[in-house]
Amino acid sequence: MIEIERKFLVASNAFKSDALRKNNIAQGYLSAHTERTVRVRIKGEKGYLTIKGKSNETGLSRFEWEKDISVEEAKQLLLLCEKGVIEKIRYEIQVGEHLFEVDEFLGENEGLVIAEVELQSESEIFEKPSWLGIEVTQDHRYYNSYLSQNPFTSW
Amino acid sequence: MIEIERKFLVASNAFKSDALRKNNIAQGYLSAHTERTVRVRIKGEKGYLTIKGKSNETGLSRFEWEKDISVEEAKQLLLLCEKGVIEKIRYEIQVGEHLFEVDEFLGENEGLVIAEVELQSESEIFEKPSWLGIEVTQDHRYYNSYLSQNPFTSW
Numbered sequence: 001m002i003e004i005e006r007k008f009l010v011a012s013n014a015f016k017s018d019a020l021r022k023n024n025i026a027q028g029y030l031s032a033h034t035e036r037t038v039r040v041r042i043k044g045e046k047g048y049l050t051i052k053g054k055s056n057e058t059g060l061s062r063f064e065w066e067k068d069i070s071v072e073e074a075k076q077l078l079l080l081c082e083k084g085v086i087e088k089i090r091y092e093i094q095v096g097e098h099l100f101e102v103d104e105f106l107g108e109n110e111g112l113v114i115a116e117v118e119l120q121s122e123s124e125i126f127e128k129p130s131w132l133g134i135e136v137t138q139d140h141r142y143y144n145s146y147l148s149q150n151p152f153t154s155w
Numbered sequence: 156m157i158e159i160e161r162k163f164l165v166a167s168n169a170f171k172s173d174a175l176r177k178n179n180i181a182q183g184y185l186s187a188h189t190e191r192t193v194r195v196r197i198k199g200e201k202g203y204l205t206i207k208g209k210s211n212e213t214g215l216s217r218f219e220w221e222k223d224i225s226v227e228e229a230k231q232l233l234l235l236c237e238k239g240v241i242e243k244i245r246y247e248i249q250v251g252e253h254l255f256e257v258d259e260f261l262g263e264n265e266g267l268v269i270a271e272v273e274l275q276s277e278s279e280i281f282e283k284p285s286w287l288g289i290e291v292t293q294d295h296r297y298y299n300s301y302l303s304q305n306p307f308t309s310w
Contacts (some may be wrong), residue, residue: 030193030206031186036235038185038193049204049222051185053235065232067204067222077220080191080208 003052003064004122007142009133010113015102018129019091025103028081032145039145040077043090047074059138060122084108084148096127108151114142158207158219159277162297164288165268170257173284174246180258183236187300194300195232198245202229214293215277239263239303251282263306269297 027041039050047070053063069077078085087106092099098117105112114136117126136142141150182196194205202225208218224232233240242261247254253272260267269291272281291297296305 030191031188033186036185036237051232051235063231063235065228067224069222073220076218077206080206080218082191 001064002061004061004119004124005116005137006060006119006135007137008115008117008135010102010115010131011133012131014131015091015093015100015115015129018093018095019102020094021092023090025088025090026078026085027144027148028078028085029145029148030077030081032082032084032148034140034143034145037145040074040081042071042074042078045071047071049074049077058122060119082148084151086144086148093129095129098126100129105147105152108153109147110153112147112152156219157216159216159274159279160271160292161215161274161290162292163270163272163290165257165270165286166288167286169286170246170248170255170270170284173248174257175249176247178245180243180245181233181240182299182303183233183240184300184303185232185236187237187239187303189295189298189300192300195229195236197226197229197233200226202226204229204232213277215274237303239306241299241303248284250284253281255284260302260307263308264302265308267302267307 023044025041025043027039030038030040035054037052041048041050046068048066049069050064050066055062086109088103091102093102100115100117102113102115115132140146178199180196180198182194185193185195190209192207196203196205201223203221204224205221210217241264243258246257248257255270255272257268257270270287295301
């Protein structure tokens with residue numbers, strides 16, 4: 001399927017009090033190449049293998065394929081990944097019609113907080129919460145695959 | 156799991172008359188890196204996503220993880236792969252206690268025929284059929300991931 005999303009920095013911690021859910025995420029990359037990323041993720045008690053293509057020219061749309069795997073399989077595959085496993089806490093916050101996912105990064109990416117919203121079309125309108133900062137959808141430095149190789153604290 | 160296998164060139168076409176099964180295979184790589192390969196394969200009417208680690212020091216053992224996927228998913232993922240999709244015909248031949256897989260390569264790798272036998276341990280004894288040629292287990296040029304980037308007809 002094609003995933004359409006927009007990505008923003010986060011201007012304050014106000015989002016935390018509105019979170020519906022909170023999960024720890026650990027993820028690594030079997031391939032962090034921008035043409036095709038292969039990601040292994042553990043989120044809470046579940047494992048996922050996710051393959052993404054390159055973004056289109058607007059930077060908003062991208063092919064995405066995901067398969068559920070066991071946490072045990074994900075742990076084994078994480079051992080194979082390139083250096084730079086990303087750890088973060090994901091908060092899910094409902095804002096009007098849309099669910100925002102806010103990632104508070106830990107470890108080498110500590111200090112970075114990114115909000116993402118998934119859309120049905122590139123032109124879809126959505127309500128912007130007060131804590132939303134500047135848009136970084138087209139800035140490839142905020143790709144998790146880039147952060148895994150070039151962590152935020154090294155910028 | 157850990158996959159243990161030995162790989163040989165094939166000295167004659169005599170294996171064909173003993174084949175139990177024959178399937179067309181098309182496969183590409185989302186990552187052809189020797190540290191970790193991510194392979195998409197269509198074999199007959201089935202699709203597979205396979206992740207392999209690096210070989211151990213003997214070259215015989217390697218971590219392998221495989222998931223069945225639909226042919227439709229495999230076709231979509233093949234479009235994302237690096238250049239160099241491999242096409243081959245796989246013959247399966249029972250020799251004594253062991254099943255040999257013989258790959259007759261097509262397209263840019265035409266002329267290459269490789270036999271593989273999977274073992275339970277690195278020291279396991281197996282019967283060698285008359286058509287088996289020299290062993291190439293430790294020669295990385297015969298990795299399919301290498302052949303996808305450096306096809307046999309270009310050697």
